[in-house]
Amino acid sequence: MDAKKINALLVSIDRGSLTAAAAELGYTQSGLTHMMNALEDELGLNLLVRSKNGVHLSPAGQELLPQMRALAAAASALEERAERLRQRNFSTLRLGAYTSVARQWLPAVLAEFRHTCPDTEVAMDVGGIMEIYDSIKNDKMDCAIVSFQESLCQGLSWVPLRDDALVAVLPGNYPLESPAFPVKDFTDKEFLMPSACFDLDINPVFSMGGEKVSPRVRYTNLDDAAIVSMVEHGLGVSILSELVMQDMNNSVRVAPLSPPAWRALGIIMSERRQNDKNIKRFVKCAHTVINRMYRGEREKEKKSM
Template sequence: MEEVKCRAFLSAVDHGSLTAAAEDLGYTQSGITRIINSLEEEIGFSLFIRSKKGVVLTENGRIMLPVFRDIVRAHNHAAQLSSDIRGAVCGVLTIGSYFSVSSMLLPPILKEFRTLHPGILIHMKEGSNREMTAWLCEKSVDCCFCAKPGTANCDWIPVFQDEIVAWLPQQHPLASADFFPVRDLEHEPFIQTSPDSDTDQDRLLAALQLNPTVSFTTKDAFTTYNMVAAGLGVSFNQRLISENWVGNVAEIPFSPPQYITLGIAVPSLRDASPVTRRLVEYAKKTMRSRFQLSPGKKEAGAP
């Protein structure tokens, strides 16, 4: 089974369109169609349901998806390993990350990494814990920068801990307090970011069995931050997220203190490509030089 056919298949899956896959890989529409048709003839069944809106995987196509990913990954791995032997580091990396981590933490890391390894192309996929767990399970990412995945069978490297703090409007009575009782969240209008997505908010609320009165929901932490600044309610998040944000928001430590461990998840370190292992080691060293992983601190919601 040719790697080029598998790569065309994966591009069509990622874009949901043969036309977009053709543009992505530099083929004509008829060219990508011939490649997919040839692959379907080779394996003996249809991979896609096709319509004017694009393509959707058949059940058999869904079953074959991880197999084709493994074929392309093995091809990339071989190419990267041979380039390492020749002394030229090159390859493609697909990284999953929180929106906050990808915007706040990764840019300087990736800038220096690309300076050291300019031949590496990096694709970013941003999402929630739930989305990254799915990406790790289907092996559509090389690694993820996130909290520990809940259900994915992967290798997890804890890197540093960040404090979770309450976000209060500046006019709030406790805006100047030394701490905010975590259970007081149940007595405030609450602004929740991406509910039911296995976010860090979801995890802490579940761990402490808190049931705040949700007045607003948002998709983005920055929107939540600005809604708190406008006095529409309270919220909470990692201290790192709002490090460079400016607004009328007081960030108050919880009582008892709450922390989250962030790190790097890899589908399999044993099977990871040389480029992936280089990034993991570089990112781990860089982040630990800035932050400290303290084993004495407890995870959010821990008794």
């Protein structure tokens, strides 16, 4: 049932004229007449009595009038509610991120975003890999800064931001023979795997170059800080990232991997949301701020070439 036809009929009987109703609603008289005929055909009833003096309801129309007014009111309420939701969604960005990203990147990114989009609120949540990817796919988040996972990215758009180097996290007294830690040396070591499905970032390290490395993996439900504390107390070794280890003050040894490995950090969003105004603004702010953060590092790399 088309609520627009019902509303047009109600306006017609309130005005007592198809001509007056058509002018008020922005239709031609012939167009409005066609709508009324189509509504009567749909219901199988004559609703209007037409005369030289205008229009009024037929007996069947009079009997259906309460239901028609209720339907028109419900349609109007639905449209008003949908508009409020559209306005809320437009003015609120639902953002997800890993804890390390929220700690190291997001304060500066969100400060830039607030300056650029002062009228847009940000609702932020942190989580693990699967949790965030599922939230994007189920429309619980608008976009998120996460590591790229090819197997999870179907139907999503990906905007790269920066490669975050993975590092070995070792007890403070671990005897390193070179600046980098050979990945093969994880073999038979007690390895503390971080929680929240971050094994998706770490496990590929153990099969780089076709060589299978087999540490004794202990899957944990521990966050990054707890993993580092466990390593500090000699309970195992681990792999985290440079971003995770930034500003960690524990007495552990942190070494780059040999061969080197990274997790690719970027922004994911649903393909149907990639042209959303707020998301595009956030992506631009994130690029600007993160490029600014690492500008000195890039200039240093250029000088060393």
